[in-house]
Each structure stands twice: as structure tokens, then as C-alpha cells.
Amino acid sequence: MSVWLNGDWRESAGAIDAADRGFLLGDGAFETIYVSHGLCAFWPEHAARLRCGLATLRIPAPPALDAVPAIIAELSRREGLAERSAAARVTVSRGSGPRGLFPPQTASPTMLVSLSACEAPRGPARLVASERRRFSAAVASRFKAIGGYIDNMLALDAARRAGADDAILLNERGAVACATSANIFVISADGALVTPRIEDGAMPGVVRGLVLAAAPAVGLVAAEKEISLDAVAGGFVFLTNSLIGLRAARLKDAPPPSKGEESFRALRSCYQRRLDESLTRKGPA
Structure with missing residues (x-):
């Protein structure tokens, strides 16, 4: 190599x-x-x-x-x-x-x-809540630090051994922060799009920012706010990062959500257009 x-x-x-x-x-x-x-x-x-x-x-x-x-x-x-x-x-x-x-x-x-x-994974991700915590004020939660992923790695290992695809990391207050290598979004039953705040331990992800910007175009009101694990259980969940784009997710063994898929598909289409535009940019950028 x-x-x-x-x-x-x-x-x-x-x-x-x-x-x-x-x-x-x-x-x-x-x-x-x-x-x-x-x-x-x-x-x-x-x-x-x-x-x-x-x-x-x-x-x-x-x-x-x-x-x-x-x-x-x-x-x-x-x-x-x-x-x-x-x-x-x-x-x-x-x-x-x-x-x-x-x-x-x-x-x-x-x-x-x-x-x-690399190839994008297929199908919805099955999630479990990790016992490990992500300290919301840690410097390493604001950018990709080389030495900042030990807890994420151990949480992912435990999730895979439990038959899930990924783990949800909560912060020291018990609020949702992120998945092990992705941001997390929830479309609630009333059509709101929410994602954890940066101050809750969320990484300022590139795709996260694009999704927040695209929300109004598909009729969603987006908000960065504190999210509980109950909110994840009750809404349409999806993960975002640069390699998976937007991937639907739900808690392991939970039934499929009854609402939100149409909005998710619209957001994913918006993101795909932005991705295609990015890949056709000319010049050194």
C-alpha cells in the first residue's frame, strides 16, 4: 500500500x-x-x-x-x-x-x-446505547484528534458483540452526543428535525452541517438541542458522516418508525445533489 x-x-x-x-x-x-x-x-x-x-x-x-x-x-x-x-x-x-x-x-x-x-453499508443501522460516556467539554470532541477515539472504539466493539452495528454515546449528563463515528439526527413525530448540540459533545461534522442547511428546502424545521434516549426511541433516526452520507438507523430490536421516512429520503436526495456538485468542482479546492 x-x-x-x-x-x-x-x-x-x-x-x-x-x-x-x-x-x-x-x-x-x-x-x-x-x-x-x-x-x-x-x-x-x-x-x-x-x-x-x-x-x-x-x-x-x-x-x-x-x-x-x-x-x-x-x-x-x-x-x-x-x-x-x-x-x-x-x-x-x-x-x-x-x-x-x-x-x-x-x-x-x-x-x-x-x-x-470503501463501500457504504446497506440497510438501517441497529443501535444500542453505550455505557461509556463522552465528556461534552473535551477538546477532542470538537475536531478529529488522533488520540481521541478510545471510548468510541470500545463502545463500537461492545455494540458489535451485542449484535448491533453501532453505539449511541451519551454525555456526562445522560444526553445523546453521537454515534461512535457519526452524528445522529432524529425526525420527531411532529416533523421537527433535531440533532445534539456541539456543547452536548457532538462533533461539528461536515455532513451534519450540510443536512442542517438543507432542512428548510424539504419543509423541515431544524434545531440543535439536547436529546434524550427516549427521543431516539420515539422518532425516525439517521446517522451522518462523510463515508456513509445519510444512513437510517434505529435502536436494536425496535420496530420501524411509523413516520419520517419521506422526509429522510428528501434530505438524502438533497445531500446527494450537494455531493455531486462537490465532486465536479474545478480547481485545487
Whole structure:
């Protein structure tokens, strides 16, 4: 498997310095981007969140971030994925440094770009509520931090062992925050579209923002608000992220919802149009 690392094409095995703080301490940020036929979807939005995360960590943004679409196009060709859907990951760490937590005052960031084939899962996702909690004030809930996914990983593992597809993470107050790698939305019986607030621990997801913006066009009033697990049980639920788009979901063993599917389909169609537009953008963005 080929990767792009700090301006060079490498094989993935042995590519990272053993002293890299991203590997040792999770000191960095990343983005996962949907790629179709070598084209990046919504790269400007992903780049903005990645730059925000790096600024939070006080890691300089590598100039090569501007070249990511071209890097991914070439990586698609090299990996035989130029005619397929794929998942790109752009990872930026602080780079190598001495042992210990204290970050070196001059950073030489490591930037790694990799690409893998992917296919969207089929059918509604079956969900269970995790016993693990997502701390709503954590810095790592605002961007994709390299070291910020341990609880998510363990929650997903427990959900799969319980026969579900994903887990719902609640925050320290017991309110819904997100799924393990997706934002969560609920269409209530009265036709309102709600999703957890950022301050409840929700990731400011790229697709989340697009869905909120598209809601008025399909006749939905969207709101970011605190959501209980009971609200999830009583409404039409769907998950969003860059690789799945919009995916219907419901609590494991719960019956299908009686309302909301028509609105969900309309939102999904709106998102597909925005996705198609993003994939046909010209220029470096």
C-alpha cells in the first residue's frame, strides 16, 4: 500500500518515525474524506476543520494541505482506485520530539495521506446505547484528534458483540452526543428535525452541517438541542458522516418508525445533489 508522507511516496510499512508524537501520544489531528474517481468530496470544509484542530493543538498547518486534492488524485491512480469509491485519510501530527508530554516549542509536523477502498453499508443501522460516556467539554470532541477515539472504539466493539452495528454515546449528563463515528439526527413525530448540540459533545461534522442547511428546502424545521434516549426511541433516526452520507438507523430490536421516512429520503436526495456538485468542482479546492 502506497502513502504520501511529507512530500514523498512511500510504502506504508515502516513509514512513521518511531519518535513521532502522533504515534506515541496521539498528538495531532486528522480528516476522513469521501473520494470518488479520484475526486475529494467537500475538501474545503474538511480542510477548515483540520486547520481548526491544528490551531487548537498549536501545530503549524503544513503548506501541503493545499495540495491534498492533487495528492489524493495521484494516490487513487497508484492504488488502482481511480474508478472506485474510496476513503482518504489526511493525518497531521506534531512530528518527532523528545519523550514526555510537554510539546517541543518548534514543531516539524508529519503529514500522511492514505487511501483505502470503501463501500457504504446497506440497510438501517441497529443501535444500542453505550455505557461509556463522552465528556461534552473535551477538546477532542470538537475536531478529529488522533488520540481521541478510545471510548468510541470500545463502545463500537461492545455494540458489535451485542449484535448491533453501532453505539449511541451519551454525555456526562445522560444526553445523546453521537454515534461512535457519526452524528445522529432524529425526525420527531411532529416533523421537527433535531440533532445534539456541539456543547452536548457532538462533533461539528461536515455532513451534519450540510443536512442542517438543507432542512428548510424539504419543509423541515431544524434545531440543535439536547436529546434524550427516549427521543431516539420515539422518532425516525439517521446517522451522518462523510463515508456513509445519510444512513437510517434505529435502536436494536425496535420496530420501524411509523413516520419520517419521506422526509429522510428528501434530505438524502438533497445531500446527494450537494455531493455531486462537490465532486465536479474545478480547481485545487
